[in-house]
Structures are given as C-alpha cells and as structure tokens.
Amino acid sequence: MPPDEAPAAIETEPVRRPGTCIRVLIVDDEQDLIDYLSLLLSRQGFEVAGVTDPAKVVETLKAKEHHLVILDMMMPGMSGTEVLEQIRKFDRDIAVIVSTAYPNVDTAIASLKHQASDYLRKPFEPDAFLATVQAALARKGLTGDPEARMHQAIGERVRTARKSQDLTLKQLARRTGLSVSLLSQVERAESSASISSLYKIANALGLKMSELFGEY
Numbered sequence: 001m002p003p004d005e006a007p008a009a010i011e012t013e014p015v016r017r018p019g020t021c022i023r024v025l026i027v028d029d030e031q032d033l034i035d036y037l038s039l040l041l042s043r044q045g046f047e048v049a050g051v052t053d054p055a056k057v058v059e060t061l062k063a064k065e066h067h068l069v070i071l072d073m074m075m076p077g078m079s080g081t082e083v084l085e086q087i088r089k090f091d092r093d094i095a096v097i098v099s100t101a102y103p104n105v106d107t108a109i110a111s112l113k114h115q116a117s118d119y120l121r122k123p124f125e126p127d128a129f130l131a132t133v134q135a136a137l138a139r140k141g142l143t144g145d146p147e148a149r150m151h152q153a154i155g156e157r158v159r160t161a162r163k164s165q166d167l168t169l170k171q172l173a174r175r176t177g178l179s180v181s182l183l184s185q186v187e188r189a190e191s192s193a194s195i196s197s198l199y200k201i202a203n204a205l206g207l208k209m210s211e212l213f214g215e216y
Helices: 031-043 054-063 080-090 105-113 126-139 146-164 169-176 180-187 195-204 209-213
Strands: 023-027 047-051 068-072 095-100 118-121
Touching (some): 023 031, 031 126, 047 054, 054 068, 054 080, 068 080, 068 126, 080 095, 080 105, 118 126, 146 180, 169 180, 169 195, 180 195
Parallel strands (some): 023 047, 023 068, 068 095
C-alpha cells in the first residue's frame, strides 16, 4: 500500500477464537501495512506473524508451522519472486497470496509458476482482502468455520501429543481400539470423532479431555 494512502477503515467486529490453529505470515517491508493486515486478520480469529526482512521468511516458517503466507513482491534486498522460490523449496503445499502495488507480466508469470493461490493489487479493500484469504485457505481444505477450527485444533493437539511420545498411528490405534483410518482423519480434521472416541484418544495419550479441547 503506498505510504501516502491511508488504509481503509476497519469495520469488521472482533471475533474471539481461543486455541487458534490457522496461522498467517505476512511478509512486507512496510511495518505499517503488516500491522494493519494483522489487525484485520486477528479480528477474524487468525494467528498472525509478520516479517519485514525477506531473508527471514523460511527461517520463520521452519520455526513454526504456518498455513498461509501473504507476500509482497517488491521488497529491498530480495525480490518477492526469490522469496517465493525459497518458500516452495521448503514447503510445496503452503498457501501463498502475492501482493504488489506495481503489477507486471513477470510477477504474474512467477506467481503462476510457483503456484501462488492468488494475486492482489495494492491498495486493496478489507473485504476483498479477507475474501481472498478465505478462498486461499478453502482451496487448501482449511476454513474459518468455528466448528471446523475446533476439529483442526483437536487434530493438531492429538498429532503433537502422539509425536512427542514417538507413537505411530498404528501404535495409537492399538492403545485406543480405534482404526488407523479414523485416527488419521481426526488428526487431519477430516472427521468429527465422537466424545467416546476422543476420550479413548485422550486417555491413551495421557491427556485430560480439557487439554484436548483447549479453551473450546
């Protein structure tokens, strides 16, 4: 967003979402824009991080899993295309939305080549920006629906606890009496397991039900 243009007013109401698991990384050399977009996204319940140094993007992604990157294509030191190439070498599946105030054929081609989810021209309206974010996440099987977010949070906690104990899905299946297929679906938030099944999973992992559900 050009510095001489004030951001559009934010009219969305805050949405409180404890136990968030959809993480967005904003990469832009303008800290003011990062702050503005972070406010927009956090009010919709997303967990947001921002970096102004493009050289630190992959390092940030390695430190913590993110589901979406919003990448400025025009930054000093390293082009957005170079950053996009690095992101794809590290993670070929993560959703990436590229943005620029100066669109051209080269950046459009690079975005397609490296499978960017969408291409935004600055400045953009808040509603259009949020719609683009939701669409990019939906194409990756992620969603802003509260119930779906709860299943994603539970699945993430189950997977983290299982891996911390060096258990395979097959071993957890033997402990719980549940199928490997069901456990895999729970971890990927593809199945809404019954309370009975979740109790068996929590018990097998040494967790309380409250720990599994978090603040939901």
